Amino acid sequence: MAPPTSPLLAASTPLLHAEFGSYPARGSRFALTLTPQALHIQRLRPKPEARPRGGLVPLTEVSGCCTLRSRSPSDPAAYLCIYTYPRGRRGGRRRDTRTFQVDGAATYEENRAEAQRWAAMLTCLLRGIPLPRDGDIHLELLPRAPRLLLLVNPFGGRGLAWQWCKNHVLPIISEAGLSFNLIQTERQNHARELVQSLNLSEWDGIVTVSGDGLLYEVLNGLLDRPDWEEALKTPVGILPCGSGNALAGAVNQRSGFEQVLGIDLLINCSLLLCRGGACPLDLLSVTLASGTRCFSFLSVAWGFVSDVDIQSERFRALGSARFTLGTMLGLATLHTYRGRLSYLPATVEPASPTTTAAGPSLPRAKSELTLVPAPVAPLAHSPLHRSVSDLPLPLPQPQPVCTSPGSPDALPNGGTPSELAGDWGGAGDAPLSPDPPLHSSPGSPKAALLMPIPEGGPPAPDAAPQPQGAPQVSSFKGPPDDLLPPLGSPVPPDWVTLEEDFVLMLAISPSHLGADMVAAPHARFDDGLLHLCWVRAGISRTALLRLFLSMERGTHFTLGCPQLGYAAARAFRLEPLTPRGVLTVDGEQVEYGPVQAQVHPGLAKLLAGPAAREP
Ligand code: ADP
Numbered sequence: 001m002a003p004p005t006s007p008l009l010a011a012s013t014p015l016l017h018a019e020f021g022s023y024p025a026r027g028s029r030f031a032l033t034l035t036p037q038a039l040h041i042q043r044l045r046p047k048p049e050a051r052p053r054g055g056l057v058p059l060t061e062v063s064g065c066c067t068l069r070s071r072s073p074s075d076p077a078a079y080l081c082i083y084t085y086p087r088g089r090r091g092g093r094r095r096d097t098r099t100f101q102v103d104g105a106a107t108y109e110e111n112r113a114e115a116q117r118w119a120a121m122l123t124c125l126l127r128g129i130p131l132p133r134d135g136d137i138h139l140e141l142l143p144r145a146p147r148l149l150l151l152v153n154p155f156g157g158r159g160l161a162w163q164w165c166k167n168h169v170l171p172i173i174s175e176a177g178l179s180f181n182l183i184q185t186e187r188q189n190h191a192r193e194l195v196q197s198l199n200l201s202e203w204d205g206i207v208t209v210s211g212d213g214l215l216y217e218v219l220n221g222l223l224d225r226p227d228w229e230e231a232l233k234t235p236v237g238i239l240p241c242g243s244g245n246a247l248a249g250a251v252n253q254r255s256g257f258e259q260v261l262g263i264d265l266l267i268n269c270s271l272l273l274c275r276g277g278a279c280p281l282d283l284l285s286v287t288l289a290s291g292t293r294c295f296s297f298l299s300v301a302w303g304f305v306s307d308v309d310i311q312s313e314r315f316r317a318l319g320s321a322r323f324t325l326g327t328m329l330g331l332a333t334l335h336t337y338r339g340r341l342s343y344l345p346a347t348v349e350p351a352s353p354t355t356t357a358a359g360p361s362l363p364r365a366k367s368e369l370t371l372v373p374a375p376v377a378p379l380a381h382s383p384l385h386r387s388v389s390d391l392p393l394p395l396p397q398p399q400p401v402c403t404s405p406g407s408p409d410a411l412p413n414g415g416t417p418s419e420l421a422g423d424w425g426g427a428g429d430a431p432l433s434p435d436p437p438l439h440s441s442p443g444s445p446k447a448a449l450l451m452p453i454p455e456g457g458p459p460a461p462d463a464a465p466q467p468q469g470a471p472q473v474s475s476f477k478g479p480p481d482d483l484l485p486p487l488g489s490p491v492p493p494d495w496v497t498l499e500e501d502f503v504l505m506l507a508i509s510p511s512h513l514g515a516d517m518v519a520a521p522h523a524r525f526d527d528g529l530l531h532l533c534w535v536r537a538g539i540s541r542t543a544l545l546r547l548f549l550s551m552e553r554g555t556h557f558t559l560g561c562p563q564l565g566y567a568a569a570r571a572f573r574l575e576p577l578t579p580r581g582v583l584t585v586d587g588e589q590v591e592y593g594p595v596q597a598q599v600h601p602g603l604a605k606l607l608a609g610p611a612a613r614e615p
């Protein structure tokens with residue numbers, strides 16, 4: 001991600017400073033200072049607060065902003081509205097709109113220019129748009145709004161994905177002024193097929209709203225394409241609405257947010273998504289016994305972890321609690337599995353795994369204020385680029401979801417559009433017509449977006465050029481596996497081999513195995529490593545439970561458990577010697593038998609927002 005400002009600009013450098021009034025007007029006055037990291041709000045009148053509440057708004061808690069104007073033509077003030085998501089007393093995030101009256105000049109035009117300067121600066125900081133060197137900032141400098149394709153699995157998690165998307169995700173990305181189109185998946189592998197036929201140049205990102213399984217489909221769909229190399233340049237994002245939300249947990253941790261679950265995790269990830277910024281994401285190329293190859297961004301698991309994952313499917317209604325219950329049941333019937341684990345050790349050791357510790361509405365008086373459209377540069381774009389304001393959503397039943405750029409609040413059905421007028425993006429003072437309620441329609445985005453998929457699935461991919469040294473992947477798209485011998489051949493001499501009775505084997509790429517399971521606390525999205533963890537037979541149930549409980553904070557490597565093993569590797573092979581068992585790739589069950597994988601460093605791009613600053 002491009003740094004939002006020059007690296008020489010300190011986090012505390014004031015970029016803008018002004019005195020504004022409050023809205024609703026109660027005679028209060030505030031001094032506002034915007035720095036690259038935060039908005040500082042100091043009350044000046046009636047008197048400075050001894051312990052100001054909400055005086056420091058970190059930009060990590062801001063989704064976006066807009067400018068407003070009074071309905072009364074005689075009011076020369078402009079209004080600056082900032083959408084924030086501070087943590088409430090109980091720790092959960094709640095939406096809080098802060099509106100300021102920009103009234104330093106005599107005329108509305110001058111005040112509007114000032115409000116827009118603030119909005120433009122704030123948008124630049126939020127989206128990581130470099131600031132102009134001369135400091136002269138105005139809206140025309142902003143690039144067009146990023147366009148996102150959201151794929152929602154209505155059955156994700158407890159079946160709440162669509163509701164959570166509507167109630168939490170869409171408001172936030174509308175406040176951020178992002179343009180999006182939304183498709184609900186209709187069946188397993190639907191997303192995988194969709195991305196194979198997308199015109200990817202239309203999109204700045206493909207975002208899944210579900211658990212890890214839907215992103216697995218999207219990445220594998222991109223890798224199925226003949227132009228997979230180019231296709232993988234399209235960043236992908238994840239908004240956690242599933243029961244397994246490991247990648248979202250890792251995104252959340254990377255940004256410096258505290259570990260949270262449920263709606264709070266979804267809000268954090270939505271805020272991060274709006275910040276833009278894609279980081280490289282390692283993928284594992286996994287070859288199964290039949291020679292089938294798939295790509296994993298998360299994990300290959302065998303034994304206790306995969307048993308719990310698959311057996312807990314029947315408790316899906318419990319959401320992420322299904323894994324806790326599954327773990328308890330798994331402990332009661334603990335199995336061991338004999339197998340041979342071989343790996344190519346990473347030459348550069350990573351940091352030791354033991355070192356890491358692990359709403360309310362818009363201004364209520366709609367009759368007094370006029371909402372200004374979000375900072376989307378006027379753009380002549382194809383109908384596929386419709387922003388939310390003109391986007392019919394493919395809902396099962398017509399429902400008023402009603403959001404619009406800069407107007408995240410649901411307008412009541414039959415609202416009073418004549419009260420609304422816009423002045424951003426050259427719309428002048430012309431009244432805006434209301435955003436139509438978003439509902440299913442025959443011309444759903446799906447129809448407009450996609451080439452038809454022939455009966456029986458997408459066309460077979462063209463034969464790939466024969467990758468040297470990896471004959472077993474010759475008919476597949478994606479990069480050749482230069483580190484892997486064919487599954488039937490012995491591993492090279494520089495590999496390490498263990499033959500043991502195992503309780504579990506886990507090869508994990510990012511840090512998290514679940515939203516609150518930090519299996520490899522030192523892992524990074526692009527460290528080029530797969531982190532092999534295993535537990536040998538002989539561990540007591542209590543010790544295994546302790547391992548899993550301490551995984552919540554990522555402190556399991558500090559317990560000194562003699563059965564716990566770890567190696568940083570670039571490739572591995574697992575040959576199960578116990579005839580029956582469960583293997584999973586990214587939480588999805590795959591054929592049981594010998595399996596091997598290698599890391600492809602930074603093969604994909606992940607929309608993860610800015611990383612926390614190193615201490
Ligand atoms: P969860 O974390 O709740 O399991 P996932 O995103 O992993 O959520 O999705 C679970 C499974 O549902 C995945 O295998 C995915 O491919 C599949 N899936 C996606 N869309 C649909 C749909 N519309 N109906 C049924 N299954 C779906």
Ligand code: MG
Pocket residue numbers: 211212213242244586587588
């Ligand atoms: Mg899943």
